[in-house]
Amino acid sequence: MNAPELAADETLEPRARSGPLDQARLTHLMGYAATRASVALKKVFAKHLGPLQLKAVEFSILVLVASNENVNQKQLGQALDVSPPNLAVTLDRMVERGWVERVRSTEDRRSQIVVLTKAGQQLVQRxxxxxxxxxxxxLSVLSPAERLLLLELLLKVSQPRPRRG
Structure with a gap:
């Protein structure tokens, strides 16, 4: 059996596709849509808070420590779903930068409380x-009501659910 002959202008070389890709087989998936939105919002974060040399997890830690007295590493890790080793590395970096300190708890000597330094307080305010x-x-493509609804729904999806069975 012979391979079909190619016309003079046909080639076996694949050509790069021009134009946008068809995403229809993905856009019905919540995870895909959430990831695409997350990518866009991470770019916004990097553009606006990147000049402060602040990562999203560091910003979250600063705000949580500023909002909660006597918070410890375990509580921060649980709130942010960050593993203890990764959180320890992040906090070490934040201590080196002078944003936070670890202070031994007076109630439980095994526990360390994370507190903001003066520089950390100023940074979190900025x-x-x-x-x-x-x-x-x-988010300008959304009405104020749509923004509130989106936030409510995202928070609802992100809440831990009780285990069944």
């Missing part, structure tokens, strides 16, 4: 001012 409006452009 960062929260920026964060208050940094997502406006990315």
């Amino acid at each position: 960062a929260e001012k920026i964060a208050a409006t940094m997502e406006n452009e990315a």
Whole structure:
């Protein structure tokens, strides 16, 4: 059996596709849509808070420590779903930068409380001012009611569920 002959203008070389890709087989998946939105919002975060040399997890830690007295590493790790080793590395970096300190708990000597330094307090104030409006452009396609609904639904999906069975 002979291979079909190619016309003079046909080639066996694949050509790069031009134009946008068909994503229809993915756009019905919540995870795909959430990931695409997350990528867009991470770019916004990097653009606005990146100049402060602040990562998203560091920002979250700073805000949680500023909002909660006597918070320890375990509580931070649980709130942010960060493993103890990864959280320890992140906190070490934040201590080196002078943003937080670990202080031995007076109630439980085995526990260390994470507290903001003066520099950490100033940084979290600056960062929260920026964060208050940094997502406006990315979310401008949504009405205020849609923004609130999206936030409510995302928080609902992210909540831990009781185990069954």
